[in-house]
Amino acid sequence: MSGPAPVTVRIFGSLRPLREERGLPVTLETEVPPAGVSARDLAISLELPPEEIEGVFVNHRVYGLGHHVSPGDRVAFVPYDTPGPHRVFLGLYAAGKSEEDDDGDAPTDTTERGD
Numbered sequence: 001m002s003g004p005a006p007v008t009v010r011i012f013g014s015l016r017p018l019r020e021e022r023g024l025p026v027t028l029e030t031e032v033p034p035a036g037v038s039a040r041d042l043a044i045s046l047e048l049p050p051e052e053i054e055g056v057f058v059n060h061r062v063y064g065l066g067h068h069v070s071p072g073d074r075v076a077f078v079p080y081d082t083p084g085p086h087r088v089f090l091g092l093y094a095a096g097k098s099e100e101d102d103d104g105d106a107p108t109d110t111t112e113r114g115d
Helices: 015-020 039-045 084-090 092-101
Strands: 005-011 027-032 053-058 061-063 074-079
Touching (some): 039 053
Parallel strands (some): 005 074
Antiparallel strands (some): 053 061, 053 074
């Protein structure tokens, strides 16, 4: 069995200053176990407060914090203060609601729109 593997992480909005003020990067690669980790646990390991995260993009799809992050994934954490129309268009509102209702694992696809 191999060791930890990297994921690429980007941090947006009001979450950025939480890291910048401590001299920490807002775009980084970090390692996760080969079996992966929940987005919530990844956020905590990066010293991001889960209660301030509305959604997490994983490989261009938005999920709640209960979503499983695997090695090689591209992850972006987005806070609740994202402007209203963008929250709906990007699927953040639905991701936040699914997190409240269940494990937050129902995707909102942002790569294809039938509009």
